[in-house]
Amino acid sequence: MNVVELSHVSKSFGDLRAVDDVSFSVAPGEIFGLLGPNGAGKTTTLRMILDIFKPDSGQIAVFGGPITEAKKERIGYLPEERGLYKEVRLETVLVYLATLKGMDPAAARRRTMDFLERLDLLEHRHKKVGELSRGMQQKAQIIATLVHDPDLIIVDEPFAGLDPVNTRLVKAILQELRDQGKTVMMSTHQMHQVEALCDRIILINRGQVVLDGRVDEVKRRFAGNAVIVAGRGDFASLPGVLRAERQNSVWTLTLAPGTTPQAVMRLLAERDDLLVERFEVALPSLDDIFVTVVAGEQGTGG
Numbered sequence: 001m002n003v004v005e006l007s008h009v010s011k012s013f014g015d016l017r018a019v020d021d022v023s024f025s026v027a028p029g030e031i032f033g034l035l036g037p038n039g040a041g042k043t044t045t046l047r048m049i050l051d052i053f054k055p056d057s058g059q060i061a062v063f064g065g066p067i068t069e070a071k072k073e074r075i076g077y078l079p080e081e082r083g084l085y086k087e088v089r090l091e092t093v094l095v096y097l098a099t100l101k102g103m104d105p106a107a108a109r110r111r112t113m114d115f116l117e118r119l120d121l122l123e124h125r126h127k128k129v130g131e132l133s134r135g136m137q138q139k140a141q142i143i144a145t146l147v148h149d150p151d152l153i154i155v156d157e158p159f160a161g162l163d164p165v166n167t168r169l170v171k172a173i174l175q176e177l178r179d180q181g182k183t184v185m186m187s188t189h190q191m192h193q194v195e196a197l198c199d200r201i202i203l204i205n206r207g208q209v210v211l212d213g214r215v216d217e218v219k220r221r222f223a224g225n226a227v228i229v230a231g232r233g234d235f236a237s238l239p240g241v242l243r244a245e246r247q248n249s250v251w252t253l254t255l256a257p258g259t260t261p262q263a264v265m266r267l268l269a270e271r272d273d274l275l276v277e278r279f280e281v282a283l284p285s286l287d288d289i290f291v292t293v294v295a296g297e298q299g300t301g302g
Contacts, residue, residue, distance in 0.1 A: 001028075001063075001064045002025040002026060002027055002028075002061070002064075003026050003027065003028050003062070003063060003151070003152055003183040004025065004026040004049055004060075004061070004062055004152070004183070004185065005024075005025040005026075005059075005060070005061040006022055006023055006024055006025070006045070006048075006049070006058065006059070006060050007023050007058055007059045007060075007061075008021050008022075008023055008057065008058040008059070009021070009022045009023070009045075009048065009055045009057070009058030009059070009060060010022070010055060010056050010057045010058055010207075011041075011044055011048060011053060011055050011056050012056055017207050018041045018044040018207055019041045019044050019045055019048070019055075019204075019207045020041075020206070020207035020208045021058070021208065022041070022045060022058075022204065022207070022208065022209055023058075023209070024202050024209060024212060026183055026185060027183070027200075028181060028183055029178060029179075029181045029182070029183060030178065030183060030184070030199040030200060031174060031175075031178050031184040031186060031197050031198050031199050032183070032184065032185050032186065032198065032199065032200050032201070032202075033186055033187075033188070033194045033197075033198035033200070033201035033202070033215075034046070034185060034186065034187045034201075034202060034204070035187070035188075035191075035194065035201055035202065035203045035204070035290065036203055036204035036205055036294075037205060037294050040204045040205050040206065040207065041204050041206075041207040041208075042156075042187050042204055043080065043156065043187070045204065046077075046154055046156065046185070046187065048060060049062060049067075049154070049185075050067070050072075050075065050077060050154070051067040051072070062075075062152070063151075063152075073101045073102045073148070073150075074150055074151045074152060075150050075151075075152045075153075075154065076145040076146050076148065076150035076152070076153045076154070077145060077154045077155075078141055078142060078144075078145040078153075078154070078155040078156055078158055079156055080156040080157050080160075080187075082137060082138070082141050084129045084137065084140060084141060084144065085129060086128065086129045086130030087128055087129075087130060088128060088129060089125070089126055089127065089128055089129075090116075090121065090124060090125050090126070090127055090128070090129055090132065090140055091109075091112060091113075091116070091125035091126065093129060093140075093144075094108075094112045094115075094116075094140065094143055094144055094147060095108045095109050095112050097144045097147070097148075098111065098112065098144075098147045098148045101148035101150075102148065103147075103148050108147065108148070111147045111148075111149070112143065112147055113125075115143040115146065115147055116143065118169075118173075119139045119142070119143060119166070119169065120139075120166075121136060121139055121140065121143075124136060134161040135161050135162055135163060135166060137161070138160060138161040138162055138166075139162070139166060139170075142155075142158065142170060142173075146173070146177075150182070151182055151183065152182070152183050152185070153174075153177060153182060153183070153184045153185070154184075154185045155174075155184065155185070155186050155187070156187045156188075157187065157188050157189070158170060158174070158186060158188065159188065159190055159193060167193075171193070171196065171197060174186070174197060175197065178199075186198065191285065191286040191287040191290055192285075192286075192287070194215070194286055195215060195285065195286050198215055199214065199215065200212070200213065200214050200215065201213070201215055201218065201286075203290065203293055203294075205293070205294050210293055210294075211289070211293050215286070218286075218289065219283040219284060219286070219289070220283065222283075222284050222288075222289045222292065223281055223282065223283050223284065224254075224282065224284060225254065225255045225257070225259070225260075225261075226252060226253060226254045226255060226281075226282040227252075227253050227255065227261050227264055227279065227280065227281055227282055228250065228251070228252055228253075228278070228279070228280050228281075228282050229250075229251045229253060229268070229276060229278065229279050230249050230250045230251070230276075230277045230278035230279075231249065231274060231275045231276040231277040231278065232249065232274070232275040232277075233271070233273055233274035233275060234273075234274075235251045235253060235274065236251070236253075238253070238264060238267055238268070238271075239259075239267065240255055240256050240258075240259030240263060240264065240267075241253045241254070241255060241256070241259075241264075242254045242255060242256040242259075249277075250278075252282060261281050265279060
């Protein structure tokens with residue numbers, strides 16, 4: 001059973017079609033990336049899953065059926081717009097939010113203290129939220145999202161305001177949750193974090209799904225006609241190489257139309273003056289794919 005399933009979901013606000021016939025599913029125990037440019041419909045989609053907005057058409061199932069109040073207690077949500085009570089002490093507000101999700105106060109306090117220690121906020125627990133730095137407030141929001149041990153975690157820009165050390169820590173926590181069988185839906189503009197974390201992605205543009213699949217499959221789908229070769233010798237001299245870029249002993253060879261990586265591999269095997277230590281098809285980054293797809297959509301959409 002999928003944890004989240006959308007089937008032909010649409011939502012309009014006046015004349016604006018924010019979400020247009022969107023379908024996808026999210027499986028248990030995966031980190032799922034919901035991507036798209038600003039205004040693409042990502043946040044509207046998340047809010048429909050959470051029952052904040054009602055779809056105009058289509059069906060949304062969460063944990064196998066319509067959303068209920070009991071199911072909402074099994075969800076942790078980190079919104080893009082942060083909203084902890086700034087005049088309340090950090091420990092107090094986190095325990096309070098956990099009890100709103102059905103936790104016993106004693107258990108909520110134990111979980112809160114564990115998270116405060118892990119995220120290096122324990123010594124700040126008596127401070128008001130508004131007295132914390134931006135990065136500390138972001139970590140506090142993450143604790144509020146996770147403290148009640150949800151089965152579905154929905155995070156919108158989870159790394160905003162975090163330094164590299166805390167970014168690595170939050171990534172490790174999300175990976176641990178996946179390994180425990182939890183399901184994570186992540187929306188972010190940081191494509192390198194998506195590459196590092198996500199099992200599957202969809203890309204929404206102008207309210208429609210324009211790309212979906214496993215991250216490794218998507219990258220292979222957009223692989224250009226280029227190879228990476230490491231070794232000794234002048235690889236730029238190979239027939240069929242349109243452009244060669246070198247960094248130390250690693251070459252990126254852009255191939256001429258009609259030249260395949262397999263043909264280059266055969267040529268290399270025949271050359272005694274070249275020593276090959278590594279050979280692979282060059283895969284684009286998700287950032288490159290994002291730009292290619294969105295720009296192509298904008299070019300065709302007028």
